[in-house]
Amino acid sequence: MPRRKKEEQPQEEIKTIKTPSMIDGTKDVMPSEAKYWDFLENQVRSAIHDYSFIRMRTPVVEKFELFNHTLFKQPGLADRELFTLIDKGLKVALRPEATSSVARAFVKHNMINQTMPIKTYCWGPMFRQGKVAPNKLRQFTQASFEIIGDGAPAIDAELIVVAYNLVHNLGLDVEVILNSLGCVVCRLEYSKSLSGYLKSKRAGICADCRKKTTKDPLKFLTCTNPKCLRLKEDAPQTVDWLCDECRNHLFRVLEYLDELKIPYRLDSSLVRTFDYYNKTVFELRSIEEGENESVAVAGGGRYDYLVEMVGGESTPAAGFAVGLERVINLLKTKKVEIPKPAGPDVFVTQIGEQARQQIYTFFEILRKEKFTVKGNFSKASLKAQLDIAIKLNAKFVLILGQKEVVENTILLRDLDSGIQEVFPRDRVIPEIKKRLREKRKRA
Numbered sequence: 001m002p003r004r005k006k007e008e009q010p011q012e013e014i015k016t017i018k019t020p021s022m023i024d025g026t027k028d029v030m031p032s033e034a035k036y037w038d039f040l041e042n043q044v045r046s047a048i049h050d051y052s053f054i055r056m057r058t059p060v061v062e063k064f065e066l067f068n069h070t071l072f073k074q075p076g077l078a079d080r081e082l083f084t085l086i087d088k089g090l091k092v093a094l095r096p097e098a099t100s101s102v103a104r105a106f107v108k109h110n111m112i113n114q115t116m117p118i119k120t121y122c123w124g125p126m127f128r129q130g131k132v133a134p135n136k137l138r139q140f141t142q143a144s145f146e147i148i149g150d151g152a153p154a155i156d157a158e159l160i161v162v163a164y165n166l167v168h169n170l171g172l173d174v175e176v177i178l179n180s181l182g183c184v185v186c187r188l189e190y191s192k193s194l195s196g197y198l199k200s201k202r203a204g205i206c207a208d209c210r211k212k213t214t215k216d217p218l219k220f221l222t223c224t225n226p227k228c229l230r231l232k233e234d235a236p237q238t239v240d241w242l243c244d245e246c247r248n249h250l251f252r253v254l255e256y257l258d259e260l261k262i263p264y265r266l267d268s269s270l271v272r273t274f275d276y277y278n279k280t281v282f283e284l285r286s287i288e289e290g291e292n293e294s295v296a297v298a299g300g301g302r303y304d305y306l307v308e309m310v311g312g313e314s315t316p317a318a319g320f321a322v323g324l325e326r327v328i329n330l331l332k333t334k335k336v337e338i339p340k341p342a343g344p345d346v347f348v349t350q351i352g353e354q355a356r357q358q359i360y361t362f363f364e365i366l367r368k369e370k371f372t373v374k375g376n377f378s379k380a381s382l383k384a385q386l387d388i389a390i391k392l393n394a395k396f397v398l399i400l401g402q403k404e405v406v407e408n409t410i411l412l413r414d415l416d417s418g419i420q421e422v423f424p425r426d427r428v429i430p431e432i433k434k435r436l437r438e439k440r441k442r443a
């Protein structure tokens with residue numbers, strides 16, 4: 001039977017739609033941004049490793065009641081701030097931060113029976129509903145560090161040091177701003193005093209504060225309305241209301257920071273977005289000149305009541321989180337030069353179909369031998385492949401052409417000197433090893 005021409009054959013219709021737009025506050029991280037992410041993630045990894053934190057992975061989704069209970073004192077705020085959904089009648093929320101989940105996991109898995117303190121970190125996407133603003137992401141990435149089971153001021157200082165060194169080593173100028181919110185005793189005293197002050201100034205404060213501060217007077221401290229800013233100067237200061245224990249704790253933290261030469265600024269109006277903090281709270285903010293507003297890239301503090309709040313035994317703890325997108329934005333606006341990653345040891349190239357087939361096998365052999373190796377198997381021209389090798393800053397290039405396929409040899413080219421020599425294929429690996437050692441010695 002004669003075959004019908006292709007265009008006459010019936011074919012399945014591909015249905016198309018207009019490309020869907022993205023959800024507000026989400027973004028694609030494109031390959032062009034990869035160098036920033038690689039650089040930052042490597043620095044985070046090295047901090048985790050050097051300061052001995054061990055990874056924990058908690059779910060992205062938790063019961064709404066967890067965050068509703070831990071994060072906000074003000075009723076209704078969790079509903080406005082969190083991404084919530086109903087799962088078969090159960091209200092759940094996408095995590096806006098990791099610390100509440102870590103505390104929940106600490107209780108669930110009886111981690112209290114382990115050797116304290118536990119140093120752990122979480123890393124991943126977080127979600128906040130909130131208002132949509134041009135530079136505000138509703139899905140963002142955080143690396144958060146927690147030290148659970150130790151109330152000593154040295155722990156607060158250690159966390160500040162980890163955060164500061166992590167951001168500072170990226171090439172960013174930041175300052176540490178800190179405050180103490182006190183304990184359940186002095187925080188209550190302070191809160192009463194601030195509440196009294198706000199009542200006496202009720203006519204002068206902004207409408208938003210008039211509403212919010214009856215439940216939580218501390219919200220006044222974060223208000224940026226000019227009316228409230230003016231009144232803030234005469235308002236009671238947290239540090240003046242600290243009990244002896246909390247004051248000593250704060251001073252010990254500051255002594256450690258002085259000793260470690262970490263620049264800091266005490267700011268008694270600093271409070272954090274989430275309400276579980278007590279004693280030390282801190283933020284790392286970019287240092288800006290002129291009109292530019294500084295950006296908080298990391299923040300945290302002590303949360304000695306959180307484990308108890310989620311049904312566990314009273315356990316002191318502290319932590320901080322770094323916002324990775326914010327750091328990357330800052331790296332870009334400050335034009336921080338990203339160090340080029342070291343080039344691969346070997347870049348493999350091929351000419352002709354047979355060589356292309358064989359080079360895959362050889363590529364895997366090189367990987368097994370622990371070389372860092374790269375290749376581009378979609379390019380046919382040697383020139384194009386060599387251009388990539390040069391761009392990647394490869395140390396050696398292996399060239400497999402038709403002649404080498406027949407003779408079971410391979411060409412080894414040193415990209416520094418440009419010299420290339422032929423080697424039997426089984427002898428080239430020890431040769432590269434030897435030359436890499438020599439290169440390292442010379443470097």
Ligand SMILES: [Zn+2]
Pocket residue numbers: 182183184185186187242243244245246247
């Ligand atoms: Zn206190």
Ligand SMILES: [Zn+2]
Pocket residue numbers: 205206207208209210220223224225228
């Ligand atoms: Zn206000």
